[in-house]
Amino acid sequence: MSTDTTTQTCTITVDGVPVVVPAGALLIEALKMQGIDIPNFCYYHNLPAQASCRMCLVRIEKMPRLQPSCTTVVRDGMAVEINTPEILDMRRGMLEFMLANHPLDCPVCDRGGECELQDNAFKFGRVDARFTEEKHPAPDVDISPFIYNDAQRCVFCYRCIRVCDIWMDVGALAKLNRGAHETIGTFDGWLDCEHCGNCVDVCPTGTLLHTSYKFGPRPWTLDETETTCSYCADGCRVRLGSRGDTVHRSIARDGTGINEEFLCVKGRYGFGYINSGERVTQPLVRKNGELHPATWDDALEHVAKRLGEVSKAKGADAVAVLGSTRITNEGNFAVAEVAKAIGTPNISYEPDYDLSTFMKSVGGRLATKADVLSADVIFVIGGDPKEDQPLTAHHLVQPVFKGKAALYVASSRLVRIRKRASKFVHLRPGGEAALLLGLAGGSLEVAAKAAGCAPSDIESLRSSLEGGRKVVVMVGSDCRGAALEAASSLGTLLAQGDREVTYRPLVFDNNSIGAFDVLGQGVPYASITGSLGDSISALYAVGADLMDGEDAEAVRARLGRLDFLVVQDLFMTDAALLAEVVLPASTYAEQDGTFTNIAGEVQRVHKAIDPVGSTRPDWLIASQIARLLGAEVKYRGSVSAVYRSLTESNPAYANATYVRMMTEGAVQTERPSASPDRSALVSALTSATAATDTTARHNEVPTEMGERLFHLGTIGKYSKLLADAFEDGKAKGRSVEEEAALIPLKSV
Amino acid sequence: MAEPVRVVSKRFGIPDSHTLGVYLEHDGYVALEKALKSMQPADVIEEVKKSALRGRGGAGFPTGMKWSFVPKDSPKPKYIVCNADESEPGTFKDRALMENDPHSLIEGCLIAAYALGSHTCYIYIRGEYGWVQDGMDAAIREAYEKGYCGKNILGTDFSCDVYTHPGAGAYICGEETALLNSLEGKRGHPRIKPPFPAVEGLYGCPTVVNNVETLATVPWIVQHGGDAFRQLGTEKSGGTRLVSVCGHVNKPGVYEIPLGYPMKDLLEKECGGIRNGNKLKAVIPGGSSVPIITAEEAYSVKLDFESIGEVGSMLGSGGVIVMDETADIFESTFRLVHFYKHESCGWCTPCRDGSDWMEQLFDRIAIGGGRQEDLALITSLGKNIEGKSHCALADALVWPITSSMKKFPEDYQRAIERSRKLLHEPAAV
Amino acid sequence: MLTPEREKKIDELLTRYPSSRSALLPALWVAQEQYGWISLELQKYLAIRLGITPEQVREVVTFYSMYNERPVGKYHLQVCCTTPCMLMGSDDVIGYLEKKLDIRRGQTTADGLFTVSQVECLGSCGTAPMLQVNREKYDENLTYEKVDALVDRLRAQAEGGNG
Ligand SMILES: Cc1cc2nc3c(=O)[nH]c(=O)nc-3n(C[C@H](O)[C@H](O)[C@H](O)COP(=O)(O)O)c2cc1C
Ligand code: SF4
Numbered sequence A: 001m002s003t004d005t006t007t008q009t010c011t012i013t014v015d016g017v018p019v020v021v022p023a024g025a026l027l028i029e030a031l032k033m034q035g036i037d038i039p040n041f042c043y044y045h046n047l048p049a050q051a052s053c054r055m056c057l058v059r060i061e062k063m064p065r066l067q068p069s070c071t072t073v074v075r076d077g078m079a080v081e082i083n084t085p086e087i088l089d090m091r092r093g094m095l096e097f098m099l100a101n102h103p104l105d106c107p108v109c110d111r112g113g114e115c116e117l118q119d120n121a122f123k124f125g126r127v128d129a130r131f132t133e134e135k136h137p138a139p140d141v142d143i144s145p146f147i148y149n150d151a152q153r154c155v156f157c158y159r160c161i162r163v164c165d166i167w168m169d170v171g172a173l174a175k176l177n178r179g180a181h182e183t184i185g186t187f188d189g190w191l192d193c194e195h196c197g198n199c200v201d202v203c204p205t206g207t208l209l210h211t212s213y214k215f216g217p218r219p220w221t222l223d224e225t226e227t228t229c230s231y232c233a234d235g236c237r238v239r240l241g242s243r244g245d246t247v248h249r250s251i252a253r254d255g256t257g258i259n260e261e262f263l264c265v266k267g268r269y270g271f272g273y274i275n276s277g278e279r280v281t282q283p284l285v286r287k288n289g290e291l292h293p294a295t296w297d298d299a300l301e302h303v304a305k306r307l308g309e310v311s312k313a314k315g316a317d318a319v320a321v322l323g324s325t326r327i328t329n330e331g332n333f334a335v336a337e338v339a340k341a342i343g344t345p346n347i348s349y350e351p352d353y354d355l356s357t358f359m360k361s362v363g364g365r366l367a368t369k370a371d372v373l374s375a376d377v378i379f380v381i382g383g384d385p386k387e388d389q390p391l392t393a394h395h396l397v398q399p400v401f402k403g404k405a406a407l408y409v410a411s412s413r414l415v416r417i418r419k420r421a422s423k424f425v426h427l428r429p430g431g432e433a434a435l436l437l438g439l440a441g442g443s444l445e446v447a448a449k450a451a452g453c454a455p456s457d458i459e460s461l462r463s464s465l466e467g468g469r470k471v472v473v474m475v476g477s478d479c480r481g482a483a484l485e486a487a488s489s490l491g492t493l494l495a496q497g498d499r500e501v502t503y504r505p506l507v508f509d510n511n512s513i514g515a516f517d518v519l520g521q522g523v524p525y526a527s528i529t530g531s532l533g534d535s536i537s538a539l540y541a542v543g544a545d546l547m548d549g550e551d552a553e554a555v556r557a558r559l560g561r562l563d564f565l566v567v568q569d570l571f572m573t574d575a576a577l578l579a580e581v582v583l584p585a586s587t588y589a590e591q592d593g594t595f596t597n598i599a600g601e602v603q604r605v606h607k608a609i610d611p612v613g614s615t616r617p618d619w620l621i622a623s624q625i626a627r628l629l630g631a632e633v634k635y636r637g638s639v640s641a642v643y644r645s646l647t648e649s650n651p652a653y654a655n656a657t658y659v660r661m662m663t664e665g666a667v668q669t670e671r672p673s674a675s676p677d678r679s680a681l682v683s684a685l686t687s688a689t690a691a692t693d694t695t696a697r698h699n700e701v702p703t704e705m706g707e708r709l710f711h712l713g714t715i716g717k718y719s720k721l722l723a724d725a726f727e728d729g730k731a732k733g734r735s736v737e738e739e740a741a742l743i744p745l746k747s748v
Numbered sequence B: 001m002a003e004p005v006r007v008v009s010k011r012f013g014i015p016d017s018h019t020l021g022v023y024l025e026h027d028g029y030v031a032l033e034k035a036l037k038s039m040q041p042a043d044v045i046e047e048v049k050k051s052a053l054r055g056r057g058g059a060g061f062p063t064g065m066k067w068s069f070v071p072k073d074s075p076k077p078k079y080i081v082c083n084a085d086e087s088e089p090g091t092f093k094d095r096a097l098m099e100n101d102p103h104s105l106i107e108g109c110l111i112a113a114y115a116l117g118s119h120t121c122y123i124y125i126r127g128e129y130g131w132v133q134d135g136m137d138a139a140i141r142e143a144y145e146k147g148y149c150g151k152n153i154l155g156t157d158f159s160c161d162v163y164t165h166p167g168a169g170a171y172i173c174g175e176e177t178a179l180l181n182s183l184e185g186k187r188g189h190p191r192i193k194p195p196f197p198a199v200e201g202l203y204g205c206p207t208v209v210n211n212v213e214t215l216a217t218v219p220w221i222v223q224h225g226g227d228a229f230r231q232l233g234t235e236k237s238g239g240t241r242l243v244s245v246c247g248h249v250n251k252p253g254v255y256e257i258p259l260g261y262p263m264k265d266l267l268e269k270e271c272g273g274i275r276n277g278n279k280l281k282a283v284i285p286g287g288s289s290v291p292i293i294t295a296e297e298a299y300s301v302k303l304d305f306e307s308i309g310e311v312g313s314m315l316g317s318g319g320v321i322v323m324d325e326t327a328d329i330f331e332s333t334f335r336l337v338h339f340y341k342h343e344s345c346g347w348c349t350p351c352r353d354g355s356d357w358m359e360q361l362f363d364r365i366a367i368g369g370g371r372q373e374d375l376a377l378i379t380s381l382g383k384n385i386e387g388k389s390h391c392a393l394a395d396a397l398v399w400p401i402t403s404s405m406k407k408f409p410e411d412y413q414r415a416i417e418r419s420r421k422l423l424h425e426p427a428a429v
Numbered sequence C: 001m002l003t004p005e006r007e008k009k010i011d012e013l014l015t016r017y018p019s020s021r022s023a024l025l026p027a028l029w030v031a032q033e034q035y036g037w038i039s040l041e042l043q044k045y046l047a048i049r050l051g052i053t054p055e056q057v058r059e060v061v062t063f064y065s066m067y068n069e070r071p072v073g074k075y076h077l078q079v080c081c082t083t084p085c086m087l088m089g090s091d092d093v094i095g096y097l098e099k100k101l102d103i104r105r106g107q108t109t110a111d112g113l114f115t116v117s118q119v120e121c122l123g124s125c126g127t128a129p130m131l132q133v134n135r136e137k138y139d140e141n142l143t144y145e146k147v148d149a150l151v152d153r154l155r156a157q158a159e160g161g162n163g
């Protein structure tokens, strides 16, 4: 329980030395601010106090017993003793108890070197072993495809349990048995959870560990690089641990990013694709119908030559260029340079969210973490952060747990986040516009009928939203057209009042917003794919999942009719198999650059390992092609120069310099908020409502845990650990029935 | 000395004393009526304060003071919780009370609820007492039927529900905050204090937790006045209390004594002396958790909070465990160590790991392989446990050990010697 | 999974508390009365019944010593051996039972009738030695003869129940 740091201070004495600390702070935190570390196991900032390990006891004047510094609030004039023989004895005694039943197997423990128990034993422990009785042995067991439990090493700090309950809102870990027989466990031996692995990272001992790191390299032999996760738009900071050109793990234990120590299953265990044996590692050029390895020079020249030919023969418009929501901003920027060099307007990317509508109408700032954590009302419409944006979900339940914010959810799906909502409005499919019309003050009866809910639902939702002072609106991808415009401008629709409304588009891919910012003003993706093989004869596709949809076969036929197809990707995708040239790209772990997250914040991507094989970063490949096409490319070989050009051409990025990112981490782009016309919005909603299919039945099937969280995309597919676990169902969450029956935990 | 006044046990022994009819014939619900109809809640608290009644659950905290900690103006509901977990070895008085006089407990709960503005009482009964809970439930049903519980009690606008709640085998649930967790359907781990239950207890609401006997004493106090009760005991320890005597006496059982009553009289008069005419060796005067005292101390001590403190022990839960010359203090303490190890809730390090180690040590000494240094190790482990735990259970593990080692060192020495022999003559085991 | 009367009992329990989770301990008793022990399946059922998680149920089941996560004999003979009872000869009683039933404490007889357990203080110290059968009223002031009579009575009761 961290206390708000107010400006008020008080003075306490620590072993006789006066120190000034924030009034109302917990002693252990106050001392930490002074650089004084009190050894502890069960204390963890951001988790409710527990006071069970007793390692942090201190002597406080006038108190008969030693007091835990993790629950003691500082008082002016308090005299504290932390380094007296009494306290040192106590610590030695406590460690002796914790180690009594411990197997003392540091040499074979994967936590060795970053173990709080080991560190404290080294600092405060005793050398003579007085415990000569028998230990209670416990074998180590896998409790998840990702996590194993070596119960004998446990010191019962329960950090893992609290993290699972409170950070993750999952509650899959349990304390079993009593007293000396107690263990950390699960209901039936198998973790029924989201497999985020946060429980492992907060463990101060070698009890919970990653199967992916079993007998892995010693932590101190790893090179560690802080970068930004490549999976979802939340954009967690991860630390990649690598040795040579292999990534061994992905953690967030330093807690320096917007996610602090949090990571989800993909961010933590999805790094396997980086060193997957299936990566394309060298350029391929088709000769006599077959793809053959080629040198970079040959491949790039071939590409430039063929693109030039098509453009000359059929006009620049006959060439199309596709970027990606997955690659860096620098990558997309350089890809756009290729289009410019050719002179084609046909540049696009496959969006996972209608950001152009959203950004056109968004009535305020994009909500940051700080906005979410300090909100008093959070409204989620048409989406489920619990499945799609794990960090967003983690952040939004925190104020809800603390009773500081009320959550309202409206969706046509029985989304998992509804469990935490003060009110859940179950819409009929397509009912979003009608609900919004009701919220905007339209006829309750009409709105309720089309939305498929009770008029009173809309009424109470409206008064709750209007009662908020700091409102965050999270707009899911179920909102389309008029509903999307209205949701992203909800503040204008509510009764006027003194409130700040911020918005979060529930985009999915890690660089959706970046791709929109860099490429989004171009031609719609569908009009490009729809013209392939007709008006478009050559395609340069970068990181594009061309054939991932239901129309894969139609796309295949169209691709077959192209004069020239060049695919730049990490793997031999279905489209790559049809290409004339395949250019092997590097993953985010092999390059520098930036991603723009769900809050429109730009964050650095840092190179952790050298490019695998002879792969190259997208920005480098694209800029080389552009140069070969005759463009004047200023930024030879320097990614920071690419980014500088980007910031010069895009005012939203002007302030988000590499230097600022270095010191501040995430830097929010600055975009003007739209001021949509209220009456236009209402009339659009009115017609959308009138067009709602009121015979559509409610979807009564609850979404299953992991239905979308474990929706992996290309990179996930090639991360063996993830893919295997999900494929054979080992990582499956609770059954639909169980999930449906489990109502909110009343108190945590 | 005149026949002592009986307060809480006055209906013991009357046929069918557990029924409402008999209860009513013997002053039943007179105090409730008096409180509801002629006293303000504050007056009730005042009387209890005057009575100098101290909690009978073990800690001996002044009951009136505890009640006055409940915030008057809290908008939250308030709860009365009766601690009927009675698990302290040597203690069996609350069971006797609930079996013989369930209505006095119900009446006590209701008066407390009235005094504190509560409308719900839970009686948390240890899981093993299944039939005792059934009896309480039957009495509660009778009280509902006759309008002593439920809506508009005795025609006033005071309403209050009374429920029983079973435990399921966990000594720690006698600790009041562990009890509250248990009542909330959780594991019985004690909570961090402060906040104390009076401010944030059951469901985070103001809650008073009192022992069965404490609550059952309240009707008498309300009926006869706090001063009358106080005068039954000593200046600082008001009134009478129940003690349950077990072990090597001729007549073990539950007796009501005025505070300040000589232990010698209790053992010799009430309990008919030591069995088989044997010599007294030791007494644990207040349930297994308190330090042991020698025969000489027992014969000189008076049963009140102060004088028992002078011999280094406590009145605790009123469980008097008597040991004659045949008892082996090492063995009897070993069994207590086993008890505390079994009952440690596992929350905090010194208790969970310390009790386990301690038990293993005692066990090794008992079965062979004990070493002279083990005695020093026991003392040292005790030091590392005592005063460092989350709740008082760990102290309750250490006190019997340290006090018995101090007062009966020869028993420990004998245990070590026996142990050495056992190791060298394994065949003799 | 529970008989209609027991379901009704749980419904009634749920009215007693402002939080359904509070009904867990009594509800587990209701379930254990029917089956003699509480399987994982039953725990999951109760979790859903009370609107809590299965983990929250199992945490509780494994904490309290009286809930059985495994089947026990029809008659669970629980002999108190804490200090006051020990002083009065409880070790002899439990030893006698072990010999008589030819099992060790913690075990169940082959016919599934009896389990013998050593338990901690049952609050019957003045009437020691003593034991408790299942959750029945205690058998106190035990002697070998009383133990014989008790076992005979339970055997007869079991036969009567079957016949
Ligand atoms: C480990 C432990 C066990 C306890 N067991 C009991 C018990 O079985 N019955 C009881 O009334 N109080 C017990 N107590 C004391 C309670 O915590 C609490 O002080 C008491 O219920 C308050 O009621 P009173 O003021 O009426 O005594 C125990 C305390 C501890 C630390
Ligand atoms: S929440 Fe998103 S950004 Fe964070 S670790 Fe998971 S996939 Fe990566």
Ligand code: FES
Residues within 6 Å of the ligand: B089, B090, B091, C080, C081, C082, C083, C084, C085, C086, C120, C121, C122, C123, C124, C125, C126, C128, C130
């Ligand atoms: S010690 Fe056996 S009943 Fe108390």
